[in-house]
Structures are given as C-alpha cells and as structure tokens.
Amino acid sequence: MALGFLCIILLGAMLLSLPAAARDGEPTRFFDALFTATSATCVTGLVTLDTATHWSGFGHAVILLLIQVGGLGFMTLASIASFLLRRTFTLRERMVMSAGLNLTENAGIVRLTRRVLFGTIAFESVGAVVLACRFVPRFGAWKGIKMGIFHSVSAFCNAGFDLMGTPDVQFPSVTGYISDPVVNLTLMALIVIGGLGFFVWGDVYDNRRHPHRLRLHTKLVLTTTGVLLAIGFLMTLVFEWSNPGTLGPLKTGDKLLAAAFQSVTLRTAGFNTIDQAALSGPSQAVACFLMLIGGSPGSTAGGIKTVTAAVLLLTTLSALRGRTTVSAFGRTIASRGVMNAVTMLVVGVVTSLAGACAISYWEAAPFHQCLFEAISAFGTVGLSMGLTPTLGLASRLVLVLLMYLGRVGILTLGVAVLMRHREPPKMHYPEGQVMVG
Template identity: 40%
Template sequence: MINNSRKKFRLSPPQVLAIGFVLIIFVGSILLSLPISLEGEGQMTWNDALFMATSATCVTGLSVINTGAHLSNFGEIVLIFLVQIGGLGFMTMSTLIALVLRRRISFQERLILQEAMNHESTEGIVRLVRKVLIYALYIELAGAVLYTIRWSFEMPIGKAVYFGIFHSISIFNNAGFDLFGSLPERPGSLMHYVEDPIINIVSMLLVILGGIGFIVISDLLTYPKNKKLTLHSKVVLSASAGLIFIGALVIFIFEFTNTHTLQPLSPMGKLLSSLLQSVSSRSAGINTIDIPFMRQATQFFIIIMMFIGASPGSSGGGIKVTTFVILVGAVIAMMRGNEEIVLFRRRISKERIYKAITFTLLSFSLIVIATIVLTITESYPFLGVLFEVTSAYATAGMSMGLTSQLTEFGKIFLAILMFIGRLGPVTLAYILIPLPEKEHYRYPEGKITIG
C-alpha cells in the first residue's frame, strides 16, 4: 500500500519543472519587494515584484519599472541571478551543486533534466549539463570582458565591470534587461549605441549563441573532430541564418525612409540596426531603434518573428525554429504531392509533425485569447496589445510601451502568460492532464473535404 501511494503521488518531470519555476518566482518576488532591493525610499507593490520576478525567471525582459533607476544594487543582483537560473534552468543549477558536492544524479533527476534540456534521451544528459555550464560560463565571461573594455572609456572601471557582467548575463540568456536607466538622459536598452560596432556585434553574438541552444553549440565545438553535425544542428543553423538575413532585409527596407528609426543613421548604422533588430526580435528583447516609432508593417513582422522564436534547448521562447521548419516542410511536401517531410535527406516522423502542429495551434490559440482579454481590460491600440502579448508568451521582451501602463489585472495576466510561454503549452498540458492509456484498436477511416 505504501509503495502504491508513493507511485501515485510521485511528480512527473514536467510537474517538477513547473513547481520549481513557481518556487523560484515566489522567492524572487519576496526579495524584490524588500526595501533593500529598491533605490532610495522607493516602494514596489507585490504585483510589480511578482511581474519582475516572473519576467526575469522566464528570461523575458518585459518590465513594469525602470530597472536601472528603481532597483538598488541588491535588487539588480537578485534580478540577474533569477535570469541566470531561468536561462540555464533551475535543474541545471541544481545539478551543478550536486556535481560540486559529488552527489550521484538519480534516474528521476535525469528524466527531469531531459525534459528541461529538450533532449532526446537520458543518455549523456549529465555530461551535456556539464558542457552547458562550462559553455555558458565562458561565453558570459567573454561577453563581460568585451563590454567592460568598451564601457571603461565612458565610466569608472568598477561600474564598467558591473555593467559588463550584468548585460552579458542578461543578453546571453535572451532576457534583455538593462541598467542604462541609472545613467542621466540615456534612452532605454542599447539605443545610445545604435552606431557602435563593438556593442552591436558583441550583443548579436551573445544573442545568437544563447538562442541556438547548447546542443548546437556542443555540436559545433566537436565538429573539427567529428566532421559532422546532427540533423537538429543543421536545421537550427540553416533556419536561424535564413531568418536573420530575411529579418534584417525586411526591417532595412521597411524602415529605410522612417525619420524616427533608420533614416537619420549612417549606412553602417542602418546595417547594424537592421541586423540587431532581426537577431533580437526572435527572443532577446534588446533594441537600438525605438520600437513604438517603427512602421506598423515592421511591428507586425516582428510579431511574426517573436512567434517563431529561438531554438529548442535554449533560453529563447516562441514555437521554436525547428517547429517552424517542420511546418514549412509539411506545406512544401503537400504541394509537391509527397507523403513525407524530408530535411537534409532525413525523414521526419509523423509524431514530430503532430507535435509541431499541436504546439503551434496551442500557442496561436493562447495568443489570440490573451489578446482578446487584454483589449478589453487595457486602454491600448490593438496592434500594441498583440505585440505585447506575443512578446510575453514568446519570452521575447520587446515592448511597444503597454507593459509600463498595465492594470493590476493585466500584470498578473501577462505574468501567467510568460510562465506558460517558458514552460510551453504542451508541457503544461502534460502537467494538468494525465497521459491516456495507449489504444489497442483503430477506428475505420473517414473522409472530410478540405479546402
């Protein structure tokens, strides 16, 4: 009886992940609501603290306060610590502690890690986690050093180091929080550095490395020895490169004559801005041109890019580039009269195709429902609401200004949406709905007219 009750109440890996994220958000909310987390004698409501903790843990970057101006150094450290945990995954951080303490990783913990890392199996999962931690440390350290060197020319060295570490962690984990609100007369995000090649290039590299996923990074590092890449890496790299190029081209064309964005910039500034906005739009939430002043066509295009998102196994959100590629592959296969999707001479299983369709439809439905709800509760134009909702669900972090004007209901609603987006609707369904038993029979085939 005891063993049966233990089996009955044993949490599944998705449930453990969800509960872990909830606990981290709750602790983060408490810490951010403390007076020590605020600058001067400022106050933060519980809803604001909950929103900021959720945004940081879900590596979104949307903010209801001016992070640099309103948070103290303690508050900023709490925020970036939440970003680091959320970006790498709390189970990855727990595994790090276990490895340091030389504790054995149980099979149940390996299953949770497999779920958290979007890995195919538990085989080699602990080895992958070790690589993830090492890669993240080196990449963030490199980014921090490069940022520090650049910012040491305009601020004291201690502040340059602090800014370098904070922004390297934030941008690599695709969170997009910044501290430039603490500097007088500075615009938000990286807009002050719109034509700065060092800041732009370093930021783009950090976003790309954080967005392609650790499985792909591991593949790239072993490529000189193995001389081969997995199908996953080939799809992610080719699709990411294509989306970055198309995105930059579209933004460049749409905004070229816009006096509020690209038009005043030099040719190099136009190129850098178009590239950074394209790279950032799918997940990172940083920008060098003012999003609200973009043309509506550009804003809607960015909504599509945010919906597509980054790569599985990364800190980015969205439906993921692999899902997008499978959907495009399904359309092409249908138009050619093929029964199977083939990518790089490999057939994609029907299970993957069904999962891609399910994930996309669930994501689309959630965004539609959330947009309808917030157009009722918030006094803001429709496109702005759709932009903010997509940004929250896709954990992209870009904003057209609605987040800072949200009602109390809107803050809680958007925080829940960020949480769902970080876990994924399919994972959430696994948490709430028990898996049905496999059917041992098949129904007769029926035909429905389509089109």
C-alpha cells in the first residue's frame, strides 16, 4: 500500500507536468506538479499553484482522478474493478482489500466493498446535483455542472481542492459562499460522511433498526466525532465572535454557520469560509488540536484518527481511577489497541513538530504558522495560513513527506518497514517496575 500510493503520486506528477495540464500550455515545474499530485492523492488540499487559474481542463481531470483514487484507496478501486468484472476473490485478495480499508478481519469484506462503491457514487452524485443548482446560475451550465462534480468529490474525499480562484483573487476556497446555507450544509454533510469511515457506514446500515447492536468501533467513532464537532463549533464562536478578521462583521446566523463550517472542515477537509491567517491565537491552537486528530479509521480522512483520541482519553481516565484495563460501552479495549493509539500520538506529534521546526529554520517564518502548515499537511487537512505558496523547495518537500505519512498511515508504514516478519517473540523477559509521574 505504501509503494502503491508512491507510484500513483509519481504518475500524477508526470501527467501534471505535461503542457496540456496547464492553462497557458507551458510545462509546469516538476516539483510544483509533484506537490499538487501528492496533495491530491493524499486528499490534503495544500497547493502552491491556484487550482482554478493554473491548471487546464485536463489538469483538473487529473487532479479529480487523483483525489478519488486517494480518497477511496487504490486497493479499494482495484477490488471494485474486480467486482465489476465478476471475478471470484481469493483469500489473499480479501486480505489485501481488508488492508486497504484498515480492517482487522476479512469477513464480509466483499459486501463492504460493494457498499463503498455504491455509497460513494450515491453521496457524490447527490452532492454534485445540489451544488450544481447553486453554481449553474452564476457560472453557466457547463462550468456550473463541472464545479458541482469537482467540489462534491473533493468534499466527500476530504480533499479541499476548489475551483473558485480568479486571476485577481487566488486561493479563495469557498469564502465567497460564507453566508450560503445550501453550499455550506452540503459540503459539511459530504465532509462528515466521508470522514466517518466505510466500516461505520456498513455497521450503521446493518443495525439501523437496532442501534444498541452497533460495534464498539462504530460507537467510538460516532461519539468522538460528535464531541469534537461540538468543541470546534463552540470554541470558534467563543474566540472569534468579535474578531474583525473572521466572524466579527457577520450577522448572528452567519456567525453560527461559519463556526459550524470551520469545525467541520478541521476534520481534514481543507475548505474554508473564513481567513485562517486572521484566526486568534486560541483558535489556531484549537485548529491544530482538531487537525491533528483528523477523521476516523478506514475513511477518506487523515490525522491520528478519532478512535485514537478516544482510546487515549479512556486510557487516561482508567489510569486516574487506578485501573489496569481500558473499557468503553461495556467492552474491554485490547492492549494492542492502546499501544497503537500511543504510537500514533507520539509519532504524529513528533513528526509534525519536526516538520514545523525544519520549515521555520529554512524559511525564517513564525513558528506558529509553520506548525499550522505542518499539522495541516500531516493531518491531510489542507487549511493554510497563506505560508505554503511562499515556501522554498526544501520546505515543500517536508510538506510532501508529511502528507504522504499522514495518508499512508504511521502504522502501515511502520509495519511495511520494521515488521516484515510477524513472528512471535522467542523469549519473554521478567516483568519490571518503573516509576512514572
């Protein structure tokens, strides 16, 4: 999976380097094409070139394809292709499909893959129709339909790429629709659904009449997602209510809508209706916290994931209560899950900080801006304080690496590099005691 994403990124970079991919008909510098291809495949949304004004129709098609492949995962798409050809899946193929969806078991994987296919088509189609109804009156039939499809796929895959830029105003995202409830609510719905995870879809559908039968993973995802969305919404209102650069000039209803959109987009979406560079210090801290957590396992989103955050919180509460096991919703969480959660947190924080330090050193830029961009890249969010387009080559390569790590996954890459042979340990050491705290 790690090598597969790398190959797709390189192929996308070569296609975007072609003269036909640029609006002016000139070849795009390879490193700009590589950055864009990485951002699209890793469904991030950070860009060094304005998507609408620099790339041609062919370039937009390549970016959209990379977003779709990156959002679903190339393994899932390969499985869907086999499904459409009516091939029989071998045990090995079922294991590969499970890995592509970040699942730990193979049971029902073919049925889940079908749901991923039909669910993705259904959600993106509905989103495209609704958005086109708003875009066609402003941009005309052809361009309005194209923009509806592009933004629907980009939102569902949590990519954050947009086609709103003009020669006079570049990198605007969807700031022009800050007061439009239809555009805002449609994008928010697509972002949340795409970020919940394919497994959650199937579990909710199977137990729609018996919610109490939902699996532990689904309950943790839904609960944590709801709590994080509420935190982001309330904190944005509190810290930005009177900020003249963000919510200050808006009416009360528009403030509520913009705060809700800001909370949702921090779930690794990358669209923005308010200027991220104008956020207050506390709001930037909240944004970094939520971007680092990101979406849910097995979804189109990145970050250390919602379940990781939930397991870490539950572990902390158990430790404070003097317990040696971690439980939730009447189930004990396996020790391996706790170890994975701690690993995700430590590596995610260390990687983001290291990236921010490197960028700050090379660019002599304020550290808080560098940290915001680094976490946005690692969490495959795509929100920017305006620093990314101004970065030099070395700093852009740092962001490319962070986006790749965030999308492929720390544990996936670690297993690929460090655990090629999963053999049980040949010896067990006696237990020792350490002093912590």
